[in-house]
Amino acid sequence: MAAWVKGGATDADAAVEAAATLLASARNAVLAGLCAELSAVRAAYHLADAIGASVDPVAGPSLYAELGPLSRTGGMTTTPAEAIGRGDAVLIVGNSPWDRPIVQDIAGTPPARGRAAGSERTILSLGGPRNGATRHVAYPADGGGLAVSVAHLRAFLKGNLAGETAYADLAKRLAAAQYGVVLYDPAEIGELGVEMLQGLIKDLNETTRFFGLPLADPFQGRALLQLAAWTTGQAPRVGFGRHLPEHDPWRFDSARQIAAGEADAVLWLASLPAPRPDWLGTLPSVAIVGVGSPEASGDVADVVFAVGVPGESVGGTLWDERRAAITYVPASGQTAELSAAGILTAIHERLTQKKAAAC
Numbered sequence: 472m473a474a475w476v477k478g479g480a481t482d483a484d485a486a487v488e489a490a491a492t493l494l495a496s497a498r499n500a501v502l503a504g505l506c507a508e509l510s511a512v513r514a515a516y517h518l519a520d521a522i523g524a525s526v527d528p529v530a531g532p533s534l535y536a537e538l539g540p541l542s543r544t545g546g547m548t549t550t551p552a553e554a555i556g557r558g559d560a561v562l563i564v565g566n567s568p569w570d571r572p573i574v575q576d577i578a579g580t581p582p583a584r585g586r587a588a589g590s591e592r593t594i595l596s597l598g599g600p601r602n603g604a605t606r607h608v609a610y611p612a613d614g615g616g617l618a619v620s621v622a623h624l625r626a627f628l629k630g631n632l633a634g635e636t637a638y639a640d641l642a643k644r645l646a647a648a649q650y651g652v653v654l655y656d657p658a659e660i661g662e663l664g665v666e667m668l669q670g671l672i673k674d675l676n677e678t679t680r681f682f683g684l685p686l687a688d689p690f691q692g693r694a695l696l697q698l699a700a701w702t703t704g705q706a707p708r709v710g711f712g713r714h715l716p717e718h719d720p721w722r723f724d725s726a727r728q729i730a731a732g733e734a735d736a737v738l739w740l741a742s743l744p745a746p747r748p749d750w751l752g753t754l755p756s757v758a759i760v761g762v763g764s765p766e767a768s769g770d771v772a773d774v775v776f777a778v779g780v781p782g783e784s785v786g787g788t789l790w791d792e793r794r795a796a797i798t799y800v801p802a803s804g805q806t807a808e809l810s811a812a813g814i815l816t817a818i819h820e821r822l823t824q825k826k827a828a829a830c
Contacts, residue, residue: 475769491821497736500524508744508787511811525710527725530692533658540666549682559587560648567656618664651681693791779807
């Protein structure tokens, strides 16, 4: 089954009518999640503009942990290809990066380009695992967390702290690098941690070459960020209440709006896997989710659509973490009956018809 209304299975046309009616009656709707192929995300932005809704991606915490420091102090970053090709010292901060394929890509080869070509690559860990399949030198995190650990490390590097300590040793290793890279997950270390890391990287660049390599979130946030920029000229969290994109990360936080009772309807878009928010179903809601996912059932929201999963049952443009670029991925199996972009466009057209009929 591909569509449900109030728990009962129905056809797509009836569900589109129900979704349009639900959204037309809302005074302050929220379009959240946005974990999907870019054609669907683009359709969601157009729908939000049409009904004066706000948009908030599930990737927001990761994106804004990076965007805040970037807007205040800038950043010195590199690409996965450059990190693998040139890095002779790679500092991995936290636990999250160790599950990503790039760690094995880095560990599996020595640097092949630039000043460090042919030298041995050193992998260092700050606040990560002490044992594992990858050979590395591990340094424990400070009791205050990763951001405080980076601050202490920076103090040793700058000479503000001294002594025969683990962080003093780590600072010496970083300073000796010819092309160093810091690998981290913005969502794990937070905005303060990212800002502190970028300060450390800039300090290191006074005497050598060092760059950050932030990991992409798993919810298509990097692709969405680019679409938001070319569509609205703003970062992702925007509101169209006055039919122009207004950016406010706090005001248009979907969880905050719903907890405060400001929103009266929501459309959840997640044709790719994403954690379902607790508030879905607590107010009038439409869910567009991947076919075969746990959320593809009639009890998730008032109106539910099960649509093709990008790269599996529908083709779509997605973020490629290894290439650090947007790439088209064709469907690998049988094409699904419905697509997220098609459903959002149909809802948009039905709302336009309702508005015209009311005039």
